[in-house]
Amino acid sequence: MARERKFSDEDLFLATKELLLNHGYEGFTFGLLAERLKVSRSALYKYFGNKEELIMEFMMYEMDQFMDKLRKIDDYDDFEDQFNYLLELMMSHRNIHQLIEIGRHVPVNNKKMEEKNKKLDGLHLNMYQSLVGFVGLGKKEGKLKPHIPDTLIVGYILQSFLVPNLAQIPHSEWVQSMKEIIRDGMFTDDN
Amino acid sequence: MARERKFSDEDLFLATKELLLNHGYEGFTFGLLAERLKVSRSALYKYFGNKEELIMEFMMYEMDQFMDKLRKIDDYDDFEDQFNYLLELMMSHRNIHQLIEIGRHVPVNNKKMEEKNKKLDGLHLNMYQSLVGFVGLGKKEGKLKPHIPDTLIVGYILQSFLVPNLAQIPHSEWVQSMKEIIRDGMFTDDN
Amino acid sequence: MARERKFSDEDLFLATKELLLNHGYEGFTFGLLAERLKVSRSALYKYFGNKEELIMEFMMYEMDQFMDKLRKIDDYDDFEDQFNYLLELMMSHRNIHQLIEIGRHVPVNNKKMEEKNKKLDGLHLNMYQSLVGFVGLGKKEGKLKPHIPDTLIVGYILQSFLVPNLAQIPHSEWVQSMKEIIRDGMFTDDN
Amino acid sequence: MARERKFSDEDLFLATKELLLNHGYEGFTFGLLAERLKVSRSALYKYFGNKEELIMEFMMYEMDQFMDKLRKIDDYDDFEDQFNYLLELMMSHRNIHQLIEIGRHVPVNNKKMEEKNKKLDGLHLNMYQSLVGFVGLGKKEGKLKPHIPDTLIVGYILQSFLVPNLAQIPHSEWVQSMKEIIRDGMFTDDN
DNA sequence: AATGAATGAGCGTTCATTCAT
DNA sequence: TATGAATGAACGCTCATTCAT
Known part of the structure; x- marks a missing residue:
């Protein structure tokens, strides 16, 4: 009944993600995305009323996907297992923070936007x-140092x-070292 | 006799720094700076051929200053002292990374730019x-774990x-906890 | 058997009229009309090649209707009766002028348009x-001042x-006063 | 100390006036004006922050000029003289109403605009x-019919x-007839 | 050395119009 | 017949950049 779409939502969100990460909120333009x-x-305006809406919509799509996985952390009872799961997850969603940070730049003008913003805030809260x-x-199990602030x-x-x-260290080695630093720091024990 | 300049390089670089940190690369405009x-x-074009050049020039000025201080790390023979000095230094120049990050956004088109870009890369290398x-x-003194990659x-x-x-933890406590994580990680010893 | 049309010409012209009066020529959009x-x-393009054509077509429809009523003026032999009929008619079709005025804004580009424009001019002439x-x-009956130009x-x-x-004077009073001015002016007799 | 301007304020306001009268508020564009x-x-944005501001500024310029002349009506004590003066004035500023009407279309968003809008309203009030x-x-002197509403x-x-x-009647004859209609209507006396 | 005037490219957005189903 | 998808021109506006004084 009508022509076939030239791009899917996934295409669009993927492109949006990359552009957003490479150019930031201000540097992200419809021109770039369209190209x-x-x-x-x-054509983009058929699907998103304006730039903010597009980015918000993308943000929610991205967060939704991430939260689905993050929630699975509760499948693990043991703290140690949760820790491992979390690190893997963060590693594969490395840029979620940058995106969140970028999301903060989106101005909120009208009511529709406010609604979406609230939903997004809800997701942030969930994550937190x-x-x-x-x-x-971790603290209850005596694994994490009790005196260090949670937020830190x-x-x-x-x-x-x-x-x-930068030095292109192989992935597994990199992650392994990272875990070690996070757990036990970069200093040797006899300090 | 030529007229006197209405602004010094220091004025200019200071203003540039604040604007860059507050508005980001895209949000930084000659209009804002001139105001x-x-x-x-x-008038600004008398001194800087274009926006990128100005930012590059500023970057180098900033890096130079920072490097002067960083090089003082060699005044300390002891690793422990170097470590403390470094953390303090980084803390008080916290935004140097943001600036570097912003620097990455600067597009490099012509040859003049390329030259300056190289010089800037040189400074990065120095820092590194x-x-x-x-x-x-640290490793030689047996303080740092030898198997963890230097770049990490x-x-x-x-x-x-x-x-x-985010939680506005008092500065000293924050730094203290940071040091601890860096040195010994966030896990308790008995893991 | 072909599908039935989802809207009648009357629907369309009525909607067009309201939109045109409320938004003016520039403010009138196919989007609004379609909605x-x-x-x-x-879908609208099946019936009207373009915006101007639609408006022209509407103009003619509207004029036709108006002319039907205007021609009834000849049912009255007496000038006085014609005068009263005319005023009533004008009062209830007050917006015909606005529409004509709007019609003047329609640009005439191609030949098809020129044709329709001519036909519309013909209707204006009829009205005139x-x-x-x-x-x-009126002049023959000695009712209207003979030396005042007809067009005026x-x-x-x-x-x-x-x-x-503006002052929201009640309708009947307003019309009554209007008639009086038109007939005998706003000055008192003893001038 | 700087280049000479390519157009004067008078040029600009004159062009604005014609475009506004021919195209209405929506049809008036910076593109047209610039051309x-x-x-x-x-270049236009150097002098007017945005379209509304330009039009408002123009409105005030136009109204100011008009009001200067309108106020002179009080130089005449006699109603008859005032009447003549008024008609001549209106004739030479024929389009002031269209402009006022167009002015009503200008949306008022921010504070600066509100201020100007108030000033413009003040001018309207003065005129009224x-x-x-x-x-x-006129009524006190017994020249105007007392029962006809002032606003009418x-x-x-x-x-x-x-x-x-439309028929290109010579100016003086046209004005003469207009005066007569306004004073004594279009009907002969013996009605 | 410094300025105001002017330009042109690009952005976000709207809308008439065309195309393929 | 009717639709959703897509396009391109234009608009309001901003900003880096150039020009003439």
């Missing part, structure tokens, strides 16, 4: 609570994965 | 080498300073 | 002649109804 | 009061000047 998808700029729950468990622990775990692997 | 310096936009030197010392150690330390202090 | 008729924008006939009768008389009658009733 | 003045669109004063004098009298006079002189 990438090989459509006209105006998952992690705080995890830290709480969470922040460190999240931030770690943004360290660029 | 801040109380000159016309066009200072730090690698520091890591080498350096990267991890640098990245630490980007963890946002 | 009103609950069809897709593109009806009114000139009316004026002629006609123009005045048409234009009068566009005076906005 | 007319043989400058780039963006000048005319109501004039009508009052004012509106009728203003509207008169919008009657198009």
